[in-house]
Amino acid sequence: MLHLYDDRPIIACSTGLQSNSAIGLIRISGFSDLSIFQDFFKIDLANVKARYSHFTSIIDGDITLDEIVLTFYSAPNSYNGENILELGVHGNQINIQRIISLFINSKLVRAAKEGEFSYRALKNKKLTLSQVEGLDLLLNANSSFMLDQGLQVLSGDLHKQYLSLHDSFLKLKSSVEISIDFSEDVGEEQCAILLKESLLEFSSRVTSLWRRVQSDRSDLANPSVSLVGQTNAGKSTLFNYLLANDRSIVSDQAGTTRDYVSEYLTISGNTYRLVDTAGLRETEDNIEKIGIDRAIEISSNSFFKILVVNPLQTNFEDYKSLQDESFDLLIISHFDQLKDFSGDEFLSKLPSSKVSIAAELSMNTTSFKVLQDGSIGPNLESGSMGAEDLEASGSIGPSSVNGPMGANSSQPGSIGADKSGSIGPLITYIEGLISHKFNDLCSDNPLLIGRHRECINNIYLSLQEFQSLTENVEDIAIISSELNILEAKVSELLGIVSPDDVLNNIFTNFCIGK
Structure with missing residues (x-):
């Protein structure tokens, strides 16, 4: 990073260049004398007092480019220990770029690089590295x-x-x-x-x-939530529901998602990177194999891991590469289509999970069931049941639920859909588990x-x-x-x-x- 050792004056917009705003703040740093910029301002810079705001106009020859607020911070009493000139300009992006170009074209300054203002603060002992x-x-x-x-x-x-x-x-x-x-x-x-x-x-x-x-707890700095499972398990459907947006392509054709797709998801004020991964299966397609390898790697490094399994199309051999993983949540999809289902035997062949639920991943979801410790329900000791049993075992509407059930809950439970048949209660439950884990880990103040x-x-x-x-x-x-x-x-x-x-x-x- 040779630019870090260049002492020429630098300029940059410090308020972002992504969208228009009321005000844009342009910083110029590292110059020896404020007077070198006199040609760009109507105000007499010799009369400018440090740490005072001055209203003036910025000019290009006879043309007034903008009316601005100018503030001068003299070295060493500035953020980075250098002379700094701050220009509060109107935040239209065209206006900001035009003013920055004016100064750069004068050859008096150059464009700043990433973090260069802060690097100079470190170099001048205004900040420590920590x-x-x-x-x-x-x-x-x-x-x-x-x-x-x-x-x-x-x-x-x-x-x-x-x-x-x-x-x-x-x-x-x-x-x-x-x-x-x-x-x-x-x-x-x-x-x-x-x-x-x-x-x-x-x-x-x-x-x-x-x-x-x-x-x-380093994963708390950039927490990711991964969706892993075989093809046609329902990962992309769940991904879209969590985002409330049709971001991933959903199709009955297996292997639609051949590489991971990611978007940012905000839950209770915290932002997570939600990742939909390629479906796990045996394949001769080299491109798809790369996607599957990435899926396994992403799962291994994720903060919150969700395994989605379709019991109607499950090949347990495809999960061997995940046997050493411990998942935060296992979702058994398509439970509404099940006739006879041996829960304990089925779960024993899958990677371990802290919480297991049976769900129908469709907009007409009627209920989902929380399965604890590999059991399907409290009153079915044989561990086998069908969709009718799930409904018969009872469900509670969202208004009766005080909060999501964590991994340490002693009793299984279920949450029914609202009157409109929305999938909302299931999404709320999953978001609650993610938020609970994040807050629980943060309580250690790592x-x-x-x-x-x-x-x-x-x-x-x-x-x-x-x-x-x-x-x-x-x-x-x-x-x-x-x-x-x-x-x-x-x-x-x-x-x-x-x-x-x-x-x-x-x-x-x-x-x-x-």
Whole structure:
């Protein structure tokens, strides 16, 4: 990313270029003197006060392009430590592009790259690397949990914890240096006390963060919901119902979906990537095989996994590649067409699932049945039943349902359709399971940024080695050497030390103008 090391002034729109809006904010950064832009404004830039808004016009020769609000932030008291000029212009996209082109064509500035404003903030020590990653999380958040954690890492509680961790490490390092350089003045006993106390404080802070990375919750940052199953199982139908849109092609012809199709789905304020995958089956078609391999991979990496099975056309051999998977939800479709159905035997041949339901995936859905622990119903010990039994066992309308039944529910239940015969109650039930899992995992307050998780794990492991060393080795010089290894890992968490590939990965994920 050579552009990151180019110090030329840069320009970009920081409010998006996707649609028209009332106001567009254009930023120019990195110039040495505001006066170089005098030809573009009617106002005398020599009279512009830093951090004050000034109403003026932007001009191209004798032509007035727009009436704007101009604000100047002088270095180093700006977002990225450079001189920044912000132009609040009318948000028509043609207008924004015309003004940006005016400045670029003057050769005084160039177009900014992804994340370049924030990169300069990092370079000028206005932000640490961990704060930049928090900003990345904040800008790309698809849930309130991600939004909150992004703010915490940027300037809130997590950032303070990282700084406190670094401060406590400096105390630990100072106690070791005192033992080396001033042991005669301070006394060996007092040096030992200082080392013990500072190590205890540092260990406490590390352990508190380490507990938050013990369970892998990285999939919460970009949660996906996958629909997996054989051809003609009803995956695409369910996909369209969840989206309330005919996004996937639905056909009686097997193998219609040959590659995955994805769209974004918002449930209770959180956004998930819903993925309809290629149907599983034996095939000689190389293209279809690639789609099936992708389906298995997508399922393996998904936050919430739904297995859709048509018992009328089930080949259990096709599910062998999924036997090691544990699904969050199993949907047995077409139950209205069943005559005799051995539930326990059928479910035992499928991959495990936390919740199983029998459903009719059509707009005239009349009911669906929740199956717990592989059983079809509470009063049918043989585990065999037909569609008539499902209806006879009773159902409750949506007005009687307090909420979705989770995997830990002790009693099976069913939810009937509303009076119009809508599939809505089934969709509400599925969305409830997805939302419940997300909220349940978020309750552990896990750390979402992968690099932070890895750094904290490495710090914890190095700390264990260091503690063992202090208990078994008396040579303070050896202890000091081991401490240097620990210091490098602490510095990496804050971004005091950061490899170039980490920077590349972060800033290419940023939007233009930030």
